[in-house]
Amino acid sequence: MTFIQTLIAFFVALGVLIVVHELGHYWVARWCGVKVLRFSVGMGKVVFSRRIGPDQTEWALSALPFGGYVKMLDAREQDLKGLPPEDLKREFTRQSVWKRFAIVAAGPLANFLLAIIVFAGLYSYGIPEPSSRLRTVAENTAAYQVGLRGGELVTAVNGESVRLWTDLRWKLLELAIERQPASLEVERPNPSQPGSTVRDTVTLRLDGLNTSDLESDFLGKLGIDLARPRAVLGKIVDDGPAMRAGLKEGDEILQVNGKPVIDGLAFVETVRSSPGKPLEIAGLRSGREFVLTVTPEVQTKNDRNFGMIKAEVPMTPEMITASEAPLAAVGKAVKKTWDSSVLTVKMLGKMLIGEVSWKNITGPITIADYAGQTARIGIISYLTFIAFISISLGVMNLLPIPVLDGGHLLYYSLEVLTGRPVSERVGEIAQRAGVGILMTLMAVAVFNDIMRLMT
Known part of the structure; x- marks a missing residue:
């Protein structure tokens, strides 16, 4: 069932992105007066048409x-003999270079527009996300060395306001790629006045991260993680190890085997890593300390x-x-895109x-x-995924590789500069080279996909 859900989610997203991209070409072609012969979702043999x-x-x-296309009236592909003059005027190559440029660029721009619309809708609706509060910081990390200890709320990075964990992670990733330091404005608990906070600024150096760090959990390498709630137990299952040991709902776990438990996630990780091993637990129950021993039962998966x-x-x-007014949501969406x-x-x-590994290239x-x-997480996550994939599709299509839209835009740019179109011979050679580049990239992407599955 999960496999079927994945296929449906994939083909729905793919279909949306293809249709939006090709509609960009179609609408601008019609606006420029070019005759469109076919709008196809998918490649190869036509199975249904109207x-x-x-x-x-x-x-x-x-x-x-996998793909789609808009087939226009084009002298390079069709025999135009016998066509009436009014149709010849609507042939693609007879249009000005600027019209041809606009028609080709419209596909990628439609993908960017889709991302802006999706992000703007999500920002207006309101997206529940974790705040930018930090988890307890481990010693011997870059974050610990600059004075972060955990519990701080990051409010700005290099002067730009942040509220959400995703905003914090994104800004730190941008700076890490450029090897630039991050100035973090934080609110931390005031030790002299419980319940109040003090503002502080720390500068976190990011040039110590290497290529492999950027490909994995780079925040973890810095000592930065998302804050989690205290290890307070909720519902206790009847006749389970916790109940048999005497644990009760509302118990707060402070230590396991003499080691402090920083939060609920740390406690879960300790239990999961100790199948069949007795754990001495110290905690608080209604303000009173207790110590007892619980032995996690062994579970097996994969x-x-x-x-x-x-x-x-x-x-x-x-x-x-986080929700924004409509106009602010659009501005934020444009910036995000x-x-x-x-x-x-x-x-x-x-x-x-060579500063980033080719392992980051992903395939279908x-x-x-x-x-x-x-899709299984929820509609907000799925729409966000579609928006990011739409941006990637737009960027990839604008790369100056023959066969892609960006390759054609390169031809038209050269035509503007030289005053004449690129010769057919040069175009043929470039097309072959472009196909070779795309096939190589696809091979790398599929290889990376297979390696991810195997590992």
Whole structure:
């Protein structure tokens, strides 16, 4: 059932992105007066079609679902003999270079517009997300060395306000890629006045991160993690290890085997890593200290053993529902789309010069997996996934690689500069080179997908 859900989520997302991209080409082509012969979702043999409109444009579904195209009246592809003069005027290559430029650029721009619309809608609706509060910081980390200890609420990074954990992570990632320091404005508990806070600013150096750190949990390398609630037990399952040991709902766990428990997540991790091993637990119950021993029962999943005491441990972090006024939401969405596009280009540049591994290139298997995961989490996560994939599709199509939209835009740019179109011979050679580049990138992406599945 999970596999079917993943496939449905993947093909729905893929279909939306393809239709939006090709509609961009279609609408601008019609606006520029070019005759559109076919609008196809999918590639290869047409399996279903219907002609609509004054031009009798063929709207089609094709056999291969990976892609789509808009077929226009084009002298390079069709024999135009016998066409009436009014149709010849609507042929693609007879249009000015600026009209051709606009038609080709409209596809990627439609993907960016989709991302802006989705983000703006989500920001207006309100997205419940974890706040930017920090978990207890481990010693011998960069965060600990600059004075962060945990419990701080990060309110700004390099002067830019942050409220959400995703905003904090995103800004630190941008700075880490550029090896720039991060100035964090924080609110921390005031030790002299319980319940109040004091403001402070710390500067976190990010140039110590290497390439492999950026590809994994780079925040963890710095000592930064999302704050979790205290280890206070919720519902206790009847006849489970927790109940048999004497644990009760509302108990706060302070230590396990003499080691402090910083939060509920740490307690769960300790229990899971101790199948069948007695754990001495010290805690508080109604303000009184207690000590008892519980032995997690052994559970097995995917040939791996883990411990379970059958007690609920709340781990939901401090949440904020961030909503904006419509106009502010649009502005924030535009900025998010721009920042994501710039970061994607930077990452591609880092790959070319060897500062970021090519393992970051993902293919259809990984994308399908993420589609399924986000769809199961909820509609907000799924829409966010579609927005980010739409941005990636827009950026990739603007790369100056022949065959892609960006390659054609490069041709038209050269035509503007030289005053004449690129020769057919040069175009043919470039097309072959572009196909080779795309096939290489696809091979790398599929290889990376397979390696992720195996590991």
